[in-house]
Amino acid sequence: xxxxxxxxxxxxxxxxxxxxxLFRYVYQPDVAPVECPKPFFHPVRTLQGHAVTAYRPHDHxxxxxxxxxxxxxxxxxxxxxxxxxxxxxxxxxxxxxxxAHTDWLLVEASGDWAALVEELDWISASGETQLKEERSIRxxxxxxxxxxxxxxxxxxxxxxxDRNLAIGSPTTKGRPNAGYGGLFWRGPRSxxxxxxxxxxxxDGEEANxxxxxxxLAFVGKHDEVDAESTVIFVDGPNNPRxxxxxxxxxxxxxxxxxxxMFDEEYPLAPGExxxxxxxxxxxxxxxxxxAIEGIAAREQAGLRSE
Numbered sequence: 001x002x003x004x005x006x007x008x009x010x011x012x013x014x015x016x017x018x019x020x021x022l023f024r025y026v027y028q029p030d031v032a033p034v035e036c037p038k039p040f041f042h043p044v045r046t047l048q049g050h051a052v053t054a055y056r057p058h059d060h061x062x063x064x065x066x067x068x069x070x071x072x073x074x075x076x077x078x079x080x081x082x083x084x085x086x087x088x089x090x091x092x093x094x095x096x097x098x099x100a101h102t103d104w105l106l107v108e109a110s111g112d113w114a115a116l117v118e119e120l121d122w123i124s125a126s127g128e129t130q131l132k133e134e135r136s137i138r139x140x141x142x143x144x145x146x147x148x149x150x151x152x153x154x155x156x157x158x159x160x161x162d163r164n165l166a167i168g169s170p171t172t173k174g175r176p177n178a179g180y181g182g183l184f185w186r187g188p189r190s191x192x193x194x195x196x197x198x199x200x201x202x203d204g205e206e207a208n209x210x211x212x213x214x215x216l217a218f219v220g221k222h223d224e225v226d227a228e229s230t231v232i233f234v235d236g237p238n239n240p241r242x243x244x245x246x247x248x249x250x251x252x253x254x255x256x257x258x259x260x261m262f263d264e265e266y267p268l269a270p271g272e273x274x275x276x277x278x279x280x281x282x283x284x285x286x287x288x289x290x291a292i293e294g295i296a297a298r299e300q301a302g303l304r305s306e
Contacts, residue, residue, distance in 0.1 A: 002109075003022075012028075017047070022139065023042075023043070025041050032061075034096055035096075050229050052229050053065035055186075059252075062081045066280070067184055068183050070261075073122075077125075078097050078122060099133075117135070118137070119133070119134055131159060133156065135155050136152070138154075139151060148232075150280065151281075151282070152277070153279075157268075160270075165268045166268070167266040168265040179261065186255050187253070198211060198215075205248055210247070210262055212244065214237070217230055219287065230292065232296055233278070234296050236278055236304075237300060237303060238304070239276050239278075240275075279302065281296075
């Protein structure tokens with residue numbers, strides 16, 4: 001079954017397999033500036049059509065499905081909402097920037113393969129372009145036999161200012177276990193209380209929060225239907241600070257991020273580029289550790305070979 005691509009120019013791209021839209025990628029969102037307008041994936045669905053992302057939940061309106069974010073770039077907020085300030089908590093500052101789509105370099109689908117390559121500018125609240133990004137999005141695996149498909153996300157983010165930038169998180173600013181940022185996934189409301197499965201035998205949110213590992217999985221249940229889904233996050237072996245640290249929550253909501261800056265700022269010098277590569281597998285059913293490990297190993301091998 002081949003993949004079909006639908007492009008609504010100036011708004012979004014859908015990639016579908018048969019009757020199921022695997023994902024919608026909104027590259028020019030219409031949201032309030034406080035939410036940090038940024039491209040995002042939503043909805044994302046499994047092969048059986050179960051949605052595994054949430055968009056603008058009432059508790060955090062700036063959580064937009066699956067999106068690349070940075071909570072602190074030398075004071076600039078590319079996350080949305082408030083900024084953590086030591087001794088004050090979260091404060092609404094005039095520092096929320098945006099990610100602006102500038103061009104498509106590739107938009108293509110053929111057979112069971114689809115690829116998007118995009119250029120973006122990261123623009124601060126003051127109007128300064130701090131970062132330029134080339135982002136590659138590919139459907140790399142469709143495996144009906146094992147009930148999953150995988151998305152590859154690669155990014156090259158360059159510092160285009162004339163000064164050093166530091167990429168941090170609320171934890172680097174003093175809040176424990178709040179090292180979120182990077183590529184961030186917000187799960188459906190029904191995934192609350194879901195199962196977190198980590199590498200090295202670690203189970204549960206507490207065991208995996210801030211822990212390093214080459215992969216992390218989240219198993220959640222769906223409302224309305226008798227079904228579960230498993231989302232498997234795989235860190236690229238050539239990424240800086242691999243294996244990444246994870247930010248993960250099962251309560252009060254489901255979320256995961258590849259938090260390379262969890263508790264240590266990442267310096268980015270003028271002209272320097274941060275290159276990251278990830279794969280995320282979306283599987284039907286509540287997979288056990290053995291099945292998850294097999295998929296994670298296969299997808300990590302794919303990242304290693306490219």
